[in-house]
Amino acid sequence: MDRNAPIGIFDSGVGGLTVAREIIRQIPEERIVYFGDTARLPYGSKSRDTIIRYSRQIIRFLQTMNVKAIVIACNTASAYALETVRAEADIPVIGVINAGARTAVHATGNKRIGVIGTEGTIGSGIYTEVMKKMKPDIEVFGKSCPLFVPLVEEGLLHDSVTDEIASRYLSMLKGKYIDTLVLGCTHYPLLRSTIRRLMGEGVTLVNPAYETALELRELLKSQDMSRDEHVPLQGEKYQFFVSDLAEKFTDFAAAILPGQVKETRQISVEDY
Amino acid sequence: MDRNAPIGIFDSGVGGLTVAREIIRQIPEERIVYFGDTARLPYGSKSRDTIIRYSRQIIRFLQTMNVKAIVIACNTASAYALETVRAEADIPVIGVINAGARTAVHATGNKRIGVIGTEGTIGSGIYTEVMKKMKPDIEVFGKSCPLFVPLVEEGLLHDSVTDEIASRYLSMLKGKYIDTLVLGCTHYPLLRSTIRRLMGEGVTLVNPAYETALELRELLKSQDMSRDEHVPLQGEKYQFFVSDLAEKFTDFAAAILPGQVKETRQISVEDY
Numbered sequence: 001m002d003r004n005a006p007i008g009i010f011d012s013g014v015g016g017l018t019v020a021r022e023i024i025r026q027i028p029e030e031r032i033v034y035f036g037d038t039a040r041l042p043y044g045s046k047s048r049d050t051i052i053r054y055s056r057q058i059i060r061f062l063q064t065m066n067v068k069a070i071v072i073a074c075n076t077a078s079a080y081a082l083e084t085v086r087a088e089a090d091i092p093v094i095g096v097i098n099a100g101a102r103t104a105v106h107a108t109g110n111k112r113i114g115v116i117g118t119e120g121t122i123g124s125g126i127y128t129e130v131m132k133k134m135k136p137d138i139e140v141f142g143k144s145c146p147l148f149v150p151l152v153e154e155g156l157l158h159d160s161v162t163d164e165i166a167s168r169y170l171s172m173l174k175g176k177y178i179d180t181l182v183l184g185c186t187h188y189p190l191l192r193s194t195i196r197r198l199m200g201e202g203v204t205l206v207n208p209a210y211e212t213a214l215e216l217r218e219l220l221k222s223q224d225m226s227r228d229e230h231v232p233l234q235g236e237k238y239q240f241f242v243s244d245l246a247e248k249f250t251d252f253a254a255a256i257l258p259g260q261v262k263e264t265r266q267i268s269v270e271d272y
Numbered sequence: 273m274d275r276n277a278p279i280g281i282f283d284s285g286v287g288g289l290t291v292a293r294e295i296i297r298q299i300p301e302e303r304i305v306y307f308g309d310t311a312r313l314p315y316g317s318k319s320r321d322t323i324i325r326y327s328r329q330i331i332r333f334l335q336t337m338n339v340k341a342i343v344i345a346c347n348t349a350s351a352y353a354l355e356t357v358r359a360e361a362d363i364p365v366i367g368v369i370n371a372g373a374r375t376a377v378h379a380t381g382n383k384r385i386g387v388i389g390t391e392g393t394i395g396s397g398i399y400t401e402v403m404k405k406m407k408p409d410i411e412v413f414g415k416s417c418p419l420f421v422p423l424v425e426e427g428l429l430h431d432s433v434t435d436e437i438a439s440r441y442l443s444m445l446k447g448k449y450i451d452t453l454v455l456g457c458t459h460y461p462l463l464r465s466t467i468r469r470l471m472g473e474g475v476t477l478v479n480p481a482y483e484t485a486l487e488l489r490e491l492l493k494s495q496d497m498s499r500d501e502h503v504p505l506q507g508e509k510y511q512f513f514v515s516d517l518a519e520k521f522t523d524f525a526a527a528i529l530p531g532q533v534k535e536t537r538q539i540s541v542e543d544y
Contacts, residue, residue: 039318039322046516146426151419164432243322244321245322
């Protein structure tokens with residue numbers, strides 16, 4: 001294992017860049033290879049088997065880039081594929097769900113936690129399972145919000161239509177008197193202000209990205225895998241790859257990681 | 273060529289079943305092999321190169337089923353891939369765009385036609401190009417409606433949110449005084465009543481599925497490829513394949529083709 005090798009991060013598209021951003025903030029010395037599966041997105045409405053197959057191909061690609069660890073920045077892929085691909089990989093693989101679950105379990109006072117995510121993430125029941133393992137006496141209420149991703153991608157972040165849809169999705173959770181809500185999809189933090197207003201100030205909103213970056217930092221430290229800052233960088237510190245529409249990705253990425261995404265390269269991920 | 277071979281039809285998902293339905297109505301003697309690319313949908317926001325690659329794989333799969341002709345039932349794939357795959361194929365391949373364009377050009381009185389579709393279909397400008405070749409003095413106004421597909425898939429066919437989104441998308445077209453509007457995506461006929469109400473009775477709504485089935489019937493006749501009804505059927509008359517979530521497809525398909533979809537099989541389309 002080369003401690004100076006990059007971290008691999010992947011997502012179905014641009015959403016995982018919010019995780020990459022937290023990693024850059026918290027472990028700025030590390031190099032990153034990011035992959036967004038823009039030719040096959042979204043993942044949230046597809047099956048477990050398909051998401052596992054896609055994740056395996058992406059991991060094989062990332063391993064050709066000699067990454068030393070992999071972060072699955074997508075909640076759906078973390079829910080469906082983490083366990084399988086972790087057992088197969090010879091490098092550490094972490095997802096976003098453990099980190100999000102741990103934060104929520106620590107944050108809740110009344111032991112009533114809500115989780116919003118894609119159909120895949122919520123349908124898998126994984127957040128409930130993980131949180132109940134951490135603290136058996138909590139109650140978890142999941143709600144899938146399939147229109148949030150298209151609304152975000154259409155740019156309707158502050159819009160009456162998004163308010164109306166969010167109000168419908170969240171009304172069930174309001175009725176459950178939760179005091180903590182996990183934003184279980186990387187797109188959802190972009191709707192934070194709408195969700196905040198509808199849920200009220202009394203509900204803690206948890207974005208797993210922050211805690212995932214902390215978990216990665218601890219992992220690298222504990223396994224003595226942190227990059228040696230005295231070794232000069234060879235090539236770009238951050239590299240970005242997609243399976244489709246590289247230029248569109250670069251444009252969008254500039255909003256999340258200003259100045260960091262100079263170039264995005266397209267690869268045929270199904271060949272891996 | 274075996275005149276008793278099936279027709280191949282493909283789409284990114286279930287939408288193309290509305291085209292299959294018209295073909296079943298108008299040429300009930302023909303056999304059909306349908307493929308929906310549910311592992312990689314939607315197509316509407318992806319690039320030309322990716323859609324061409326996907327279409328080639330699907331056509332290779334359909335040819336292993338010995339189809340005698342292929343209908344691209346997806347507007348985006350017709351827009352991006354028809355010309356390329358037709359030049360490569362040794363059997364006839366037709367799309368939905370020519371048929372839709374021809375109907376609209378015949379229907380318009382004031383020579384002002386609107387087209388709604390995915391970003392891919394509208395961005396390609398293909399409807400404008402094809403219609404202007406048919407009748408150079410018409411004006412064509414295109415408008416992409418990216419939220420229509422997610423709204424339909426969320427089941428919000430008659431809903432205030434869909435009304436609001438449709439009203440925003442269509443207001444530009446209302447301002448252009450069109451008298452004909454092409455529903456240039458197979459999902460959109462499911463929003464027909466909303467679109468009808470917003471556009472008014474004076475605007476003719478064109479669904480390319482009907483005319484596509486007519487075009488196929490004429491093609492089979494003119495090339496002497498129609499099925500001989502006296503030859504007994506071997507196996508199922510209609511066969512359905514998808515790349516993901518076969519059961520969900522069967523459920524949805526029952527709404528469009530009641531009683532016809534007994535079984536859907538899943539294949540790995542990227543292996544073709």
